[in-house]
Amino acid sequence: MYDWMVLGEWLELAVRWLHVVTAIAWIGSSFYFIALDLGLHRDRNLASGADGEEWQVHGGGFYHIQKYLVAPAQMPDHLVWFKWESYMTWLSGFAMLALVYYLGAEFYLIDPAVLELSQVQAIALSMASLAFGWVAYNTLCKGFVNANQTALMAALFVVLVGMAWFYTQVFSGRAAMLHLGAFTASIMTANVFFIIMPNQRVVVADLIAGRAPDPKYGKIAKQRSTHNNYLTLPVVFLMLSNHYPLVFATKYNWVIASLVFLMGVTIRHWFNSRHARKGNPHWTLGLTVVLFLLTAWLSTAALRTQPQEAALDGAALRYASAQGFDDVVGIVQGRCSMCHAAEPSWDGLAWPPKGIVLETPAQIAHEARRIYLQAGITHAMPPANLSFMESEEREAIILWFQRAGEGGQDS
Helix, strand or coil: CHHHHHHHHHHHHHHHHHHHHHHHHHHHHHHHHHHHHHHCECCCCCCCCCCEEEEEEECCEEEEEEECCCCCCCCCCCCCCCCHHHHHHHHHHHHHHHHHHHCCHHHHHCCCCCCCCCHHHHHHHHHHHHHHHHHHHHHHHHHCCCCCHHHHHHHHHHHHHHHHHHHHHHCCHHHHHHHHHHHHHHHHHHHHHHHHHHHHHHHHHHHHHCCCCCHHHHHHHHHHHHHHHHHHHHHHHHHHHCCCHHHHCECCHHHHHHHHHHHHHHHHHHHHHHHCCCCCCHHHHHHHHHHHHHHHHHHHHCECCCCCCCCCCCHHHHHHHCCCHHHHHHHHHHHCCCCCCCCCCCCCCCCCHHHCCCCCHHHHHHCHHHHHHHHHHCCCCCHHHCCCCCHHHHHHHHHHHHHHHCCCCCC
16 A cells, blocks of 8 residues: 555656646747747748748757748648647646545545535536636637727636635635636646637648638637737746645635736736837836735735644544554654644744644644655655654654554554
8 A cells, every 4th residue: 555655656746747847848839939929020021921030049040930920822841730738738737636636635625614525526526617617718708709808808817816716615725726727727728729729720721722721710829829828827826836825825815816817917918018029018027026015915914824623534533543643643743843833833934834734633633644755754854854853753653654554443
C-alpha cells in the first residue's frame, strides 16, 4: 500500500510537470502570435498579397513573417498547426484535478463547514460546472456576435464573478479557487477545440478545393483567441493560489478572484497596446497595483486564522483509532504545532503555513497523509528540522500510519 502511495506522489509530480511544460508552450505561442498580429505593418502593398508583415530578430538570425488576412492563394506544402499545446495543457490539468481533488475529495475538495457533500456529489458537481462554463460562454459569444466586444467581455466577467461566488459556496476555499481556474481554462481549450481549429479546417478545405475562403471564419477564430489572451494570466494566478492561504482561506476569496480577472485585463492591455504601437498606457499598470493592494487588504481583513474543526469520519476516524495515534499527537504537537497553529508562536509567522493547523487530535488525524509523507517518509518537515524531530519519532509516524492502513488497532 505504502509503495503505491509513494508511487502516487511521483505520478502526481510527473503529471504536474507535464502540465507546467505544456502550459508554458501554449501560453508562449499564444502570447507570441497575439503580439505578432498586433505588431504587423499593414501599410505596405505586399506583392504576396499578405495583409501585413514583420521583421524580427532572435537567436542570431532574422525572420521575415507575413500574415494573410484570410488565406494565401493556394495551400502551402508544409503547414504547422498549433493545437496540441492547448489540448495537452487541459488534459494534464484535468489529470491533476482527478489525482488531487477527486481521489483526495475527502481532504481537498469537500469542506463540511461549507456544504455537506458526498465524494460522488462533489466530483459530479465539479465536472458539471466545467461543462456549464463552455455552454454559458459560447452562448454569450453567439448572442453578442454583432455587439460591442467590450459588452461581451463585461458579460463574461459577470459569469466569472458568479462562478467565483458559487464555488466558494460548495467547495473548500482551496478547491474553489482551483476550480475557477479550471473553469476558465476549460473555456480556453474549448475555444481551440470547438471554434478555432474547426474554422481553420474549413479555410484549409476551401483552399484545397480551389474555393475562396469566407473571411468570417478567421474573424471568429481571432475573437476567441483574443479572449484566451485576456484570460490567461488570471488562470495562472488561480492555479498558483492553492499554495497561498492568504488567497483562498479568506472570507472574501471570491472577491479576490474577481479582482484578479480585472488585473489580467489591465496587464494584457498594457502589453497589447505596446505591441500594437499605440503608446504606453501606464495608467493600466497603476490600476493593476491598486487592484493588487486591494486584494492584499481583503486577504488580511478576514483571514480564517481558526479553521473549522474537521469532522472525524472516514479515513480521519481510522487514523485517530489506530494504535500509536496518541504518541503521534504528542510528536506533532511538540514538533509542528508551534508553526501549524491558528496563532503560530514561531517568530515571523502570522498564519499557519499552507493554512494547515495541527493543534488538536482531530486536525492531526485529518492531515494524516500529509504528516506521513512530509515528516515520516521524507524529512521535508519540519523545515531544516528546526524543531529537532528525532528519527525514532519519524518511525513512530510511519508505523502509526501503516497500522491505520491495515485496519486500525493491533491485536
